[in-house]
Amino acid sequence: MDQKGIGIMTTPVVQARGIVKRYGHVTAIDHSDFELRPGEVLAVIGDNGAGKSSIVKAICGATIPDEGEILIEGKPIKFNSPIEAREMGIEIVYQNLALSPALSIADNMFTGREIRKEGWMGKYLRLLDKPAMEDFARDKLTELGLMTVQSIKQPVETLSGGQRQGVAVARAAAFASKFIIMDEPTAALGVKESRKVLELIQDVRSRGIPIILISHNMPHVFEVADRIHIHRLGKRLCTIDPKDYTMSDAVAFMTGAKEPPAQDAG
Amino acid sequence: MDQKGIGIMTTPVVQARGIVKRYGHVTAIDHSDFELRPGEVLAVIGDNGAGKSSIVKAICGATIPDEGEILIEGKPIKFNSPIEAREMGIEIVYQNLALSPALSIADNMFTGREIRKEGWMGKYLRLLDKPAMEDFARDKLTELGLMTVQSIKQPVETLSGGQRQGVAVARAAAFASKFIIMDEPTAALGVKESRKVLELIQDVRSRGIPIILISHNMPHVFEVADRIHIHRLGKRLCTIDPKDYTMSDAVAFMTGAKEPPAQDAG
Amino acid sequence: ETSACLITKTDTNPFFVKMKEGASEAAAANGIELSTFAGKYDGDVETQVAAVETCIASGAKGILITPTDSRALVPVVTQAREAGALVIALDTQFEPADAADATFATDNFKAGVLIGQWAKAKMGDDAANAKIALLDLNASEISVDYQRDNGFLQGFGIDIKDPTDIGDEDDPRIVGNDVTNGSPDGGRTAMENLLQVDPDINLVYTINEPAAAGAYEALKSFGKEEGVLIVSVDGGCPGVQDIAGGVIGATSMQFPLLMASKGIEAIKAFAETGEKPQNSEGLDFFNTGVELITDEPVDGIPSITSAEGLKKCWG
Amino acid sequence: MSDTPQPAPKGQEFEQTLDQSDTKVASFERKHHTLLERIQHVLHNNPTLVPVIVLVISLIAFGLIAGGKFFSAFNLSLILQQVSIIGILAAAQSLIIITAGIDLSVAAIMVLMSVVMGNLAVFAGVPSGIAILIGLAGGVGAGAMNGWFITKVKLPPFITTLGTWSIFYALLLWLSGAQSIRGQDIDTEAPFLKFFGASFNLGGARITLSAILMILVFVVLWYMLNKTAWGRHVYAIGDDKEAADLSGIRTDRTLLSVYGLAGFVCALAGWASIGRVGSISPQSFYEGNLDSITAVVIGGISLFGGRGSIMGALFGALIVGVFRSGLRLSGVDVLWQVFAIGWLIIIAVAIDQWIRRVSA
Amino acid sequence: MSDTPQPAPKGQEFEQTLDQSDTKVASFERKHHTLLERIQHVLHNNPTLVPVIVLVISLIAFGLIAGGKFFSAFNLSLILQQVSIIGILAAAQSLIIITAGIDLSVAAIMVLMSVVMGNLAVFAGVPSGIAILIGLAGGVGAGAMNGWFITKVKLPPFITTLGTWSIFYALLLWLSGAQSIRGQDIDTEAPFLKFFGASFNLGGARITLSAILMILVFVVLWYMLNKTAWGRHVYAIGDDKEAADLSGIRTDRTLLSVYGLAGFVCALAGWASIGRVGSISPQSFYEGNLDSITAVVIGGISLFGGRGSIMGALFGALIVGVFRSGLRLSGVDVLWQVFAIGWLIIIAVAIDQWIRRVSA
Ligand SMILES: Nc1ncnc2c1ncn2[C@@H]1O[C@H](COP(=O)(O)OP(=O)(O)OP(=O)(O)O)[C@@H](O)[C@H]1O
Ligand SMILES: Nc1ncnc2c1ncn2[C@@H]1O[C@H](COP(=O)(O)OP(=O)(O)OP(=O)(O)O)[C@@H](O)[C@H]1O
Ligand SMILES: [Mg+2]
Numbered sequence A, B: 001m002d003q004k005g006i007g008i009m010t011t012p013v014v015q016a017r018g019i020v021k022r023y024g025h026v027t028a029i030d031h032s033d034f035e036l037r038p039g040e041v042l043a044v045i046g047d048n049g050a051g052k053s054s055i056v057k058a059i060c061g062a063t064i065p066d067e068g069e070i071l072i073e074g075k076p077i078k079f080n081s082p083i084e085a086r087e088m089g090i091e092i093v094y095q096n097l098a099l100s101p102a103l104s105i106a107d108n109m110f111t112g113r114e115i116r117k118e119g120w121m122g123k124y125l126r127l128l129d130k131p132a133m134e135d136f137a138r139d140k141l142t143e144l145g146l147m148t149v150q151s152i153k154q155p156v157e158t159l160s161g162g163q164r165q166g167v168a169v170a171r172a173a174a175f176a177s178k179f180i181i182m183d184e185p186t187a188a189l190g191v192k193e194s195r196k197v198l199e200l201i202q203d204v205r206s207r208g209i210p211i212i213l214i215s216h217n218m219p220h221v222f223e224v225a226d227r228i229h230i231h232r233l234g235k236r237l238c239t240i241d242p243k244d245y246t247m248s249d250a251v252a253f254m255t256g257a258k259e260p261p262a263q264d265a266g
Numbered sequence C: 001e002t003s004a005c006l007i008t009k010t011d012t013n014p015f016f017v018k019m020k021e022g023a024s025e026a027a028a029a030n031g032i033e034l035s036t037f038a039g040k041y042d043g044d045v046e047t048q049v050a051a052v053e054t055c056i057a058s059g060a061k062g063i064l065i066t067p068t069d070s071r072a073l074v075p076v077v078t079q080a081r082e083a084g085a086l087v088i089a090l091d092t093q094f095e096p097a098d099a100a101d102a103t104f105a106t107d108n109f110k111a112g113v114l115i116g117q118w119a120k121a122k123m124g125d126d127a128a129n130a131k132i133a134l135l136d137l138n139a140s141e142i143s144v145d146y147q148r149d150n151g152f153l154q155g156f157g158i159d160i161k162d163p164t165d166i167g168d169e170d171d172p173r174i175v176g177n178d179v180t181n182g183s184p185d186g187g188r189t190a191m192e193n194l195l196q197v198d199p200d201i202n203l204v205y206t207i208n209e210p211a212a213a214g215a216y217e218a219l220k221s222f223g224k225e226e227g228v229l230i231v232s233v234d235g236g237c238p239g240v241q242d243i244a245g246g247v248i249g250a251t252s253m254q255f256p257l258l259m260a261s262k263g264i265e266a267i268k269a270f271a272e273t274g275e276k277p278q279n280s281e282g283l284d285f286f287n288t289g290v291e292l293i294t295d296e297p298v299d300g301i302p303s304i305t306s307a308e309g310l311k312k313c314w315g
Numbered sequence D, E: 001m002s003d004t005p006q007p008a009p010k011g012q013e014f015e016q017t018l019d020q021s022d023t024k025v026a027s028f029e030r031k032h033h034t035l036l037e038r039i040q041h042v043l044h045n046n047p048t049l050v051p052v053i054v055l056v057i058s059l060i061a062f063g064l065i066a067g068g069k070f071f072s073a074f075n076l077s078l079i080l081q082q083v084s085i086i087g088i089l090a091a092a093q094s095l096i097i098i099t100a101g102i103d104l105s106v107a108a109i110m111v112l113m114s115v116v117m118g119n120l121a122v123f124a125g126v127p128s129g130i131a132i133l134i135g136l137a138g139g140v141g142a143g144a145m146n147g148w149f150i151t152k153v154k155l156p157p158f159i160t161t162l163g164t165w166s167i168f169y170a171l172l173l174w175l176s177g178a179q180s181i182r183g184q185d186i187d188t189e190a191p192f193l194k195f196f197g198a199s200f201n202l203g204g205a206r207i208t209l210s211a212i213l214m215i216l217v218f219v220v221l222w223y224m225l226n227k228t229a230w231g232r233h234v235y236a237i238g239d240d241k242e243a244a245d246l247s248g249i250r251t252d253r254t255l256l257s258v259y260g261l262a263g264f265v266c267a268l269a270g271w272a273s274i275g276r277v278g279s280i281s282p283q284s285f286y287e288g289n290l291d292s293i294t295a296v297v298i299g300g301i302s303l304f305g306g307r308g309s310i311m312g313a314l315f316g317a318l319i320v321g322v323f324r325s326g327l328r329l330s331g332v333d334v335l336w337q338v339f340a341i342g343w344l345i346i347i348a349v350a351i352d353q354w355i356r357r358v359s360a
C-alpha cells in the first residue's frame, strides 16, 4: 500500500517475517508476518487461541520464536529476554499483567529500572530513592486519572482488578519510548475504566509512540485503530484499514466466514 | 412492580436483604438487596470493584456474608459452603473458572458428583464409571458446540482460555436445576465464542432455569437480560427493565452520572 | 578367600573411623576381604540390619559389629550366626551378651568408674562438696551414654539407682545433666547452661573429648578454666593432646584399633580352624582394656601419662 | 414480518456473519526429529516409566559392577525386604505430597506407634491384636492431629509437621524410656507383633511378608487415588485447592482423611517394622522422614502437588535400595555412598524435569 | 460544525454520559469493636512486631518461672551468644526462603567451610587470612552450585539442597577424616580463626563478637533487601517468579546471587563457629538446617516466599534461644524441651496466621 519512494520515512517500527513458535504439539504461530508502522495504533484481532498473544510475545522477547526474523526500525534483532526489549524502549502490558502482588504500586512501576539516590549513598550503597519513585508513580497515575488509590505504598494485591490493570498500563505508558504492546487491556474493565484506557491509547499515539492493541472488542478496535491485523490459525490473514471495511467484514474475515481481500505482504 | 395478588406465582427464586460483607477494611457489600425471579435472565452491572462478584458469591455460599438474610424460593437459608448450594441445584461459573488444571475435562465436569459403577464394584469398591462420565461430558460439550477439543481425557491446562471457559459454562449448564450464576463468562472470549455463550444463556432460560449474568458488555446485557440489577458502591442502586431504558441510561446510573429512577425495594 | 564385614555405628565418629582403619589393616595383613558398613547416625538400627543382611547374602565368614542398639540387633545377628557366620560385637555388648559369639569391648561402665575414682581421689576432701555437671550424649540415652555416666558417678561414690537411667540420681552434689550430641558446640552450650544453673561447678563429666573441649571453652569464657576438673571417656588422639594441654584432667582410653584387629584375627582363626574366641576371665566379654590417661596420677589408680597415651591413642 | 419466517437477528450488527464462520481449529502435526526427542516424547506421555527405566538401568549397572552377588534372586529379594519399611512410609508421604503438602512426622508416627504396640502387648499384657489395633488407631489420631492443624488452624503442612515431629519424638522417647524392647520378649509375650517378619522361599528368593505388605499398600492406595472419587479429589486439591473448594469438593474433610490415612499407613509401617527389625527400637528410623521424601521425589511425584503417580514412590524407594545395596556390595565406602545418593537425587530429578519439558 | 467547537463524540452511544460520572470510590471506615480486634489490626499492619511480642512475652514468662537467674544481663547476653551461629544460618536461610526456596544444605556448607579453613590454616600452614578467604569463597561456590542447579537445571530448591546436603556432608567427612581440630592447635597455629570468639564486658553482660557479627549480618541483609533494587527484586521473585521475569527482572541472575550470598553467609557462620565452639568438629551443627528453618518460620517469614522481614528470623532465633535457656534453667528435662519446642513452633505460627487473617 505504501509508495516505494518514501521508503525511509515509513520504515516500519517492527517488521517480522515467517515467525514460527511451537509449544510441544501445538504450533501457536505458523510462519506469520507482522508489521507496525510509526505513529499508528495497530489492532490485532482473532479468535481465541489464534496466536495473538504468542506473536506479540515473540516480538518483545518474552518468548523466543523457533524460526523467523524480526526487524526493529529496519535492523534485525534477536531478543533473548524481555529485558533487552525494554532497554530499547519497548513496553508490554501482558494479558496476565505481570505485577508482583506483595510489592507496592511504586515498586511495581519501577521494577528493573529503580532510581537510586544521588551521590555516594546511591553510588556505593546503592540506596534507592523511594520518595522520587513514589512521586513519579503518583504523578503518572494522577495524570492518567486512571485510579483513586489511597496510597502509592499500598501493595498491588489490595487493588481491584481494574486498578491493577491501571497500574500495568501506566507503567507501560510512562516508560515506553519505541512502542507499546497491550494484550487485551480492557478485558476485565468496566465501561468507565475501559474508556480511560482508550483515551490513554490515543494520548500515547499523539506523543508519537505507536501501539499494538490486542482486543476482542470490535467497537473499541474500530474506534482507535489505524490499521487492523487479522490473525487466524496461527498466522496473519490480512491487514485492513478500518475506514475501508465494516466491523462485520472484520469479524467475517477473522472467523473464516469470508475470504480476506487479496493483498501483498505489507 | 409486581401486583400483590399473584404473590405465590412470583415468589423470587432468590431474595436477599441487607447483605453485608467486609474484607478487613474494605466493605465489599454494604447492606445490599438482591432478587432473582423465576425464569428470568438477570444482568448485574456495575463498575469494577462495585461488589458484583461479592454479592453473587454470598448468594451461592462461596463466601459467608457478615450480615443479612438470603431466601431461596421463599425459604431462609444459610449456606456454609458452595457444596450446599450445589446440592440444591445452584451452579456458578466463577470469574476465575475454578477448574483443576491437571485433571481431565471429564474429571473437571464431575468433580464432587462423580458417577460410580453399577453393582458391587461401585458400591463397595467405590469404583468410578469413567466411560459413563466421559460420554456424558462429550455429549454436553458437543451439544453446546462450544468446543472442538481433541480428547475428553485431555487435562484442562492444555486448553485455550476460551475452551476452558467453555468447560466451566458447560459444567454449570449441565447440572443446574435451580439457577445459574455466571460471573463475566465472556470476558476473555472472542466474538464467536462470546456469541456461543449468549446463545447458551438463552437456551438455559428456555429450559426454565433463571440465570444471573454479570457482565461489563452493555450490548450483551441489553440483548439477553430481562431485568438489570445495577450495583454501585457495594449496594444495589436500582433494577431496571432494559426495554424501558437505553444503554446510555444504564451506564449513567451505574457510574453515578445520573440519579436512578425512584423505585421500591423489589 | 575369606570375607568379613565390619559394621560400625556411624562413620562420622573418629572412634569408628579408627576402628575401620584397624580392621582394614588387619584384614589386608591376614588376606581377608573386608567390607565395611555404617549407620547414618547413632541409633540407626535399620541400616545396620540391612548391613548384616547384606553380609549374610554375600557369604561373609565373620561379622564385626558395634551394635547401635544392643537389643534391637539381636534377631538379625542370630540369623547371621544361623547362616554360619562368626559374629563378634565390638565396643558395645549385645543384650544378652551371648547373642554374639564373642564381644571385644571396652567396658564402658568401667571406663566411667575409672575417671570417677580418679576425680574423687584428685579432689580429696573437697569431693564431699563437689558440684558436678554431667554432659551426656542425647535425649535418647543409648547404652554407651548411660554406662559411662553411671560408671563415673559410681566411681565417684554416688548412689546411681537404676544403672540404665541417666538423671534419676538425687545426690545434691549433682548440679544437672545436659546433652551435647558428642560435639564441641553441644558441649559448650550445655556447659554454659549448667553454669547458669550453678556457677560454682567444679567437676565436669563429659561423654567424649569433643564435648569436653566445648565445655572447656565455656569455662574459659566464664573465666573458670582454672579449678574445674574435666573428665571424659574415649582416648582419641586429640583428646590425649588435650590432656597434655591441661584441657582435660583425665580420660579413659579405649582401643578401637585393637578391638578391630583382634576381631579380624578371630575371624581368620574361625575360618581356618572353626575355633571361637574366648571371653576374658570373669567377664562375659573379651576385655580389650581401658587405660586411664592423666598427667596428674593419683595413688591406687593405675594410669599412664599423656605422652605414653599419645603413642597408644586408639591403638 | 416477512413471509418466510426468519429468526430475529441477534446481537450486534457485526456479529451477523458468525453463522458462516469456519469451524476449523488450528492443529498441526509435528514430527519428532531426533531419536532423543522421540524418547522424550514417549516418556512425556508415560511419566511413570521414568523411574522404572532408572531402576532398570541401575540394576543393570550394579549387576555389571558388583557382579553375580548383586544380581542373585536372593539379593534382589533382600533389597525388596530392606526397602519395605521406608517404602510404606513413602506411600504415606506420597499421599500427603500429592495434596501439595509435606509430612516431616511420618517416621516419628511410625516409631511412636510401634512403641505403643510394644508397650501394650509386651509390658501391659494387652492381647497383641488389640495392642495393634490401638496402635493403628493411634496412627490415625496422630495423622488427624496434623490434619486438624492444617485444615482448621490453617498452618502450612511443613510447619505443622515440623512441630508435631518434635512432639511425637518426645512422646516416643518418654513412652519407651529410650529403651528398646527386646526381640526375645516380643517372641514370648506377643509374637503376633512380628507377623510381618515372616518369610518364605520362592526359588532362590526369600520373600518377607513386609515386602508383600508394601506392595499391597501401594496397590490399594493406587486404586483409591485413581479409581475412586476420593482420589480424584485428592489430586484436585493438590492441583489447586481454591478451585477444588469452589468446584464442590469438601477440601477440609478430604485433607483430614488424607492425613488420617497417612497416619494409619505410618502405624502399619510401625507394625511391619517390628517384624522387620525383630525388636522395637525408639532410635531407629530417625531419618525416615527424609528417606521417604527422597523416595517420593526420585519417583517423580511433584512437590508442588497434583502430579505424579504413587507407584513412582515405590520405584523411587527401590531405586534408593538398589543404589545402597549395589554400592555396598561394590565395596564403596559409606562416605562415598552418601555422596552418591546426593548425586542420585539430583540426577534422577533432573532427568525427570527434562522429560516433562513442554517441548516434548 | 456548530459554532462552539465541541470535542467529537467518542466511543459507543452508551458511553456518552461517562463524562458526568461520579468519581467517588467505595470506601468505608470501620470501627474495631473488641480490644482483641484492635490488637489484631495493629499487628496486621506491623507484622514484624509479632515475633518481637512473642519474644518479650517469653522473656517475661521465663523471668517469672526461672527467676532472677534467667533475667540477668549476663544470662541474656549468653543467650545472644548461644544463638549467634544458628542466627547467622537463619539469616542465610531467610534470604532463600524469601525467594520461595528452601535450603537444606546451609549447615553442611557452614561446617564444610569451617573444616576447609581449619585444614588450610592449621595443617597446611596457609596464613589464616588467606585460609578464611578461601573458605568464604568456597561458601560462595557451594551456594552458587545450589543456585546453578535451581536456575539452570530448573530443579526445585528442596530437591537440589537435599542432594547437595549429602554431597557437602560427604565431602566434609572426607576432608576432616571425621576428626576435630583441637582448640589449642588453632590457638598456636592460626588464632585469627577464633576471632569471633573474642568478647568484652558491658555492664553485667558479656558481648561476644559472634553475636555482634550476627546482628551486623542481619542489618546488612535487611538494608540490602529493603533499600536496594536487588532486594526489591528478591522479594518480587519470591512473590511471583513469572511476573518478575516478565516485568524486567533478571530472575536467574538474581537467584544465583541470592544462593551465592547465602553460601557466603553460611561460610561466615562457619568462621564464627570456630570462635564460638573453640575447635572445629565435623560433628557440629548436624541439625543446623532444621534449627535455621525453625527460626525463620517462628520469625513469621512465609515459606511461600515474598513476604516477611528478615529481622523476623533474628527474633525467631532469639525466641528459640530464650525457650531453650528458660526451660533449662527451670529444670525441664531435655525430652520435654523437645516437646515444648514442637508446640512453640505450632503456636507461634498459629498466632502469626491469626494476625494475618484478612479480617484484620
Ligand atoms: N505456554 C504455552 N504452552 C503450551 N501451549 C501454549 C502456551 N501458550 C500458548 N499456547 C497455545 O498456543 C495457542 C495460541 O495461544 P495464544 O495465547 O497466543 O492465543 P491468543 O490468540 O492470545 O488467544 P486469546 O484471545 O484467548 O488470548 C493456543 O492454542 C494455546 O493453547
Ligand atoms: N478476598 C478479598 N479480600 C479482600 N478484598 C476483597 C476480596 N474480594 C473482594 N475484595 C474487595 O471487595 C470489593 C468488591 O470486589 P468484587 O470482586 O465483588 O467487585 P466486582 O464488582 O466483581 O468487580 P469486577 O468487575 O472488577 O470483577 C473490591 O474493592 C475488592 O478489592
Ligand atoms: Mg491472548
Ligand SMILES: [Mg+2]
Residues within 6 Å of the ligand: B052, B053, B054, B095, B183
Ligand atoms: Mg467480579
